[in-house]
Amino acid sequence: MRILLTGSQGQVGWELARTLLPLGEVIALKRAQADLSNLDELRLTIRAIKPDVIVNAAAYTAVDKAESEPELAFLINAEAPRLLAEEAAICGALLIHYSTDYVFDGSKTGAYLEGDKPNPLNIYGQSKLAGEQAIQASNADYLILRTTWVYAARGHNFVKSILRLAAEREELNIVADQIGAPTWARLIAECTAHILKQSQQKRQQGGFVSGIYNLTSAGETSWHGFAQKIIELAGQQGAQQLKTQRINPIPTTAYPLPATRPVNSRLSCQRLQQHFQLVLPSWETTLQLCIDEILSGNC
Numbered sequence: 615m616r617i618l619l620t621g622s623q624g625q626v627g628w629e630l631a632r633t634l635l636p637l638g639e640v641i642a643l644k645r646a647q648a649d650l651s652n653l654d655e656l657r658l659t660i661r662a663i664k665p666d667v668i669v670n671a672a673a674y675t676a677v678d679k680a681e682s683e684p685e686l687a688f689l690i691n692a693e694a695p696r697l698l699a700e701e702a703a704i705c706g707a708l709l710i711h712y713s714t715d716y717v718f719d720g721s722k723t724g725a726y727l728e729g730d731k732p733n734p735l736n737i738y739g740q741s742k743l744a745g746e747q748a749i750q751a752s753n754a755d756y757l758i759l760r761t762t763w764v765y766a767a768r769g770h771n772f773v774k775s776i777l778r779l780a781a782e783r784e785e786l787n788i789v790a791d792q793i794g795a796p797t798w799a800r801l802i803a804e805c806t807a808h809i810l811k812q813s814q815q816k817r818q819q820g821g822f823v824s825g826i827y828n829l830t831s832a833g834e835t836s837w838h839g840f841a842q843k844i845i846e847l848a849g850q851q852g853a854q855q856l857k858t859q860r861i862n863p864i865p866t867t868a869y870p871l872p873a874t875r876p877v878n879s880r881l882s883c884q885r886l887q888q889h890f891q892l893v894l895p896s897w898e899t900t901l902q903l904c905i906d907e908i909l910s911g912n913c
């Protein structure tokens with residue numbers, strides 16, 4: 615099986631470049647080798663590789679910057695996935711793509727189901743929704759995995775930012791009225807490997823159905839609760855230089871950003887767990903593993 619992976623230097627892409635290896639020949643491409651803003655070259659690259667599976671971990675993920683760069687965000691998050699789906703259909707490949715809770719407006723009381731009506735609040739969410747719709751409209755076999763609040767030992771993310779700030783400041787103010795599930799990039803990659811394997815078997819046997827699945831850690835918290843847990847676990851695991859004494863909960867209105875965020879980012883993962891027989895661990899369990907890795911300096 616030839617697996618073409620885009621965005622191999624991102625949080626999820628970096629993990630995928632490792633976890634997919636036992637499944638076949640992984641052609642892991644970074645931005646310079648597969649630039650999603652250059653559609654003509656991207657098409658030639660796919661045609662030269664002739665993959666059995668395309669895993670698209672590349673995306674325009676700068677949520678606030680997207681407000682001032684909508685064309686680039688739509689090119690990378692909507693037009694490029696459209697092309698990937700068209701090419702997947704031509705060469706008979708399965709397309710695995712990632713999306714986000716930001717396709718929703720957060721006004722639902724409970725966790726979002728895959729079939730709930732999207733209504734993105736910002737350009738990033740609109741561009742990701744347009745990408746989902748382009749893939750759904752194609753003739754490709756596809757899986758769209760929606761996830762939330764991604765972090766990893768590598769890359770730029772909330773965990774790394776909080777550990778850095780905790781070494782500098784005695785007091786932190788963190789938003790407490792947005793609720794979601796912090797999700798470790800490695801969990802996403804490991805689950806993707808299981809999903810990919812099962813899906814390829816079903817495609818060969820004729821029982822595969824394309825669709826959207828939510829994929830996050832179990833449980834929920836606020837950014838404030840997430841920050842508290844990061845500092846608590848780092849302290850328990852012997853992190854030096856933790857200066858932070860107080861983490862104050864603040865409302866979103868006290869931390870204005872260019873892009874509006876949904877207050878409810880909770881996604882129900884029942885469908886994925888039942889369909890692929892996967893058990894999703896709590897966000898605290900995976901956070902501990904990631905902080906272990908960061909503090910051990912292996913990244």
Ligand SMILES: NC(=O)c1ccc[n+]([C@@H]2O[C@H](COP(=O)([O-])OP(=O)(O)OC[C@H]3O[C@@H](n4cnc5c(N)ncnc54)[C@H](OP(=O)(O)O)[C@@H]3O)[C@@H](O)[C@H]2O)c1
Nearest residue numbers: 621623624625626645649650651672673675712714761764
């Ligand atoms: N991060 C989150 O909290 C979050 C939440 C929900 C859903 N998601 C979705 O999950 C997926 C993976 O996100 P992530 O957290 O791994 O993102 P990430 O760490 O920001 O990685 C994105 C990758 O895309 C690459 N990229 C950007 N523009 C590109 C282009 N024009 N051509 C090719 N590659 C390009 C980046 O390349 P460089 O390394 O060169 O910059 C980077 O390696 C995305 O679909 C994202 O929308 C993420």
